[in-house]
């Protein structure tokens with residue numbers, strides 16, 4: 399069955415997405431996946447054979463709740479989104495690197511970028527499913543897995559706020575040089591995707607651009623259960 403991912407991505411205003419990302423470090427893609435795709439992905443959590451490893455967050459001080467990294471080959475929907483989102487985001491990524499004075503430029507296809515990761519020893523897939531229950535939360539963090547870092551990542555909310563869970567907001571902070579941190583809450587609904595900065599973003603100052611540091615996490619789930627899928631474009635060591 400064709401998932402028609404390229405048609406969905408063609409309907410998105412990528413200029414606007416790039417502008418939002420540049421201004422805020424995040425942009426929403428409402429309704430990127432269907433309710434039934436959300437349910438299918440969330441149901442995968444119980445199928446251990448799909449995953450290479452499982453992380454219980456409390457054991458590492460990452461928060462409370464757990465997640466699992468898919469192994470290769472990734473489920474079709476995740477694989478297609480990862481491959482098709484990359485070329486839409488690579489222009490923004492290269493622009494950001496130029497503005498931030500970073501030498502690295504990213505190749506046109508995800509295949510070429512993943513080959514670079516693998517050559518650098520980052521061979522383990524990073525797409526993951528996260529599961530939270532009442533009281534769980536995810537501490538502010540950055541998804542860095544080695545020297546190869548693609549500066550944007552995508553998060554898909556698989557559960558519906560107010561129905562499946564309460565609380566559990568997706569939050570980001572932006573740490574600016576010599577200033578207090580700026581908090582942000584992303585108003586995600588089931589099926590929405592957020593494109594977010596992995597590590598930092600450029601900010602236009604009066605004397606050229608500088609970098610601000612971003613982190614993301616999830617506030618405490620007050621009730622119910624919350625599932626997300628994360629798509630990081632670099633692989634892990």
Ligand SMILES: O=C(O)CCC(=O)C(=O)O
Nearest residue numbers: 528553568616626627628
């Ligand atoms: O559950 C969430 O919304 C956070 C997911 C996350 O940290 C990620 O996808 O990198």
Ligand SMILES: [Fe+2]
Nearest residue numbers: 540541614628
């Ligand atoms: Fe994350």
